[in-house]
Amino acid sequence: MDGTVSARSGGRRPNWWKPRERPVPPAGYPEMIEAMRLLQDRITAAVPDAAMVAEVTRGLTAIADRLEPTARDEWSQLAGSLREVPGRGSALLPVVEILSENETTLRGRVRFSRFHLGGNGAAHGGTIPLMFDDILGRLANSGGRPVARTAYLHVNYRSITPIDRDLRVEIRFDREEGRKRLLRGELRDGDVLCADCEGLFVELRPGQP
Numbered sequence: 001m002d003g004t005v006s007a008r009s010g011g012r013r014p015n016w017w018k019p020r021e022r023p024v025p026p027a028g029y030p031e032m033i034e035a036m037r038l039l040q041d042r043i044t045a046a047v048p049d050a051a052m053v054a055e056v057t058r059g060l061t062a063i064a065d066r067l068e069p070t071a072r073d074e075w076s077q078l079a080g081s082l083r084e085v086p087g088r089g090s091a092l093l094p095v096v097e098i099l100s101e102n103e104t105t106l107r108g109r110v111r112f113s114r115f116h117l118g119g120n121g122a123a124h125g126g127t128i129p130l131m132f133d134d135i136l137g138r139l140a141n142s143g144g145r146p147v148a149r150t151a152y153l154h155v156n157y158r159s160i161t162p163i164d165r166d167l168r169v170e171i172r173f174d175r176e177e178g179r180k181r182l183l184r185g186e187l188r189d190g191d192v193l194c195a196d197c198e199g200l201f202v203e204l205r206p207g208q209p
């Protein structure tokens with residue numbers, strides 16, 4: 001248990017869940033993840049012939065083999081841990097560029113891409129909760145609060161969410177009751193409400209994974 005305490009809990013509760021120090025990302029690391037995202041988009045869109053399939057498979061396997069000896073455990077990995085980098089260095093997440101952020105509100109710009117396609121130009125319905133969960137989780141765990149996990153995430157799809165367009169997302173901290181933190185969010189394409197959500201985050205008790 002470390003000694004970090006939450007401003008919101010009046011300094012009583014220790015913040016036990018804390019990843020170890022991460023290695024500093026080498027120069028070019030965010031660009032490498034960006035190249036991975038581009039690859040995901042291009043593979044999703046591609047209809048290659050058999051020769052190109054074989055060539056790409058060889059190339060990707062060679063890269064995977066080169067990376068394998070550098071693997072570390074999850075507490076030391078870089079992907080997903082780069083809080084200051086849009087998308088946190090995770091190729092899984094739709095990239096949210098954070099425009100403003102404080103302890104109660106987060107505003108950002110997000111662009112779903114071909115990799116996230118569901119159908120007919122619209123983002124896959126699973127990628128929208130993924131995006132919401134990540135930024136709700138970011139706000140829920142901000143301000144030195146002890147770590148909380150999503151207990152539920154309710155998403156309403158109000159209108160299709162187009163890919164390849166800059167959309168706006170806004171999250172706000174609604175209320176906090178004991179270990180429970182309720183947050184709400186909205187995703188908009190201009191004036192059109194694409195989706196909104198409500199998420200409950202519950203602060204973990206010491207020892208809870």
Ligand SMILES: CCCCC/C=C\C/C=C\C/C=C\C/C=C\CCCC(=O)SCCNC(=O)CCNC(=O)[C@H](O)C(C)(C)COP(=O)(O)OP(=O)(O)OC[C@H]1O[C@@H](n2cnc3c(N)ncnc32)[C@H](O)[C@@H]1OP(=O)(O)O
Nearest residue numbers: 133134137138141147148149150151152180200202204205
């Ligand atoms: C990934 C972890 C977070 C990492 C954050 C770390 C650092 C922060 C820094 C940067 C963050 C950047 C980005 C954020 C990254 C990721 C965010 C994503 C987070 C996730 O994606 S995380 C994965 C999905 N998540 C789970 O894998 C949870 C599995 N689950 C459990 O671990 C337990 O289920 C738990 C702990 C949730 C509760 O369990 P428990 O036993 O501790 O508590 P209990 O059940 O007593 O509930 C206490 C009070 O909450 C009410 N309550 C509970 N559940 C409810 C529900 N569903 N509906 C309505 N009310 C509910 C009860 O009714 C009671 O209310 P009351 O006190 O009023 O009676």
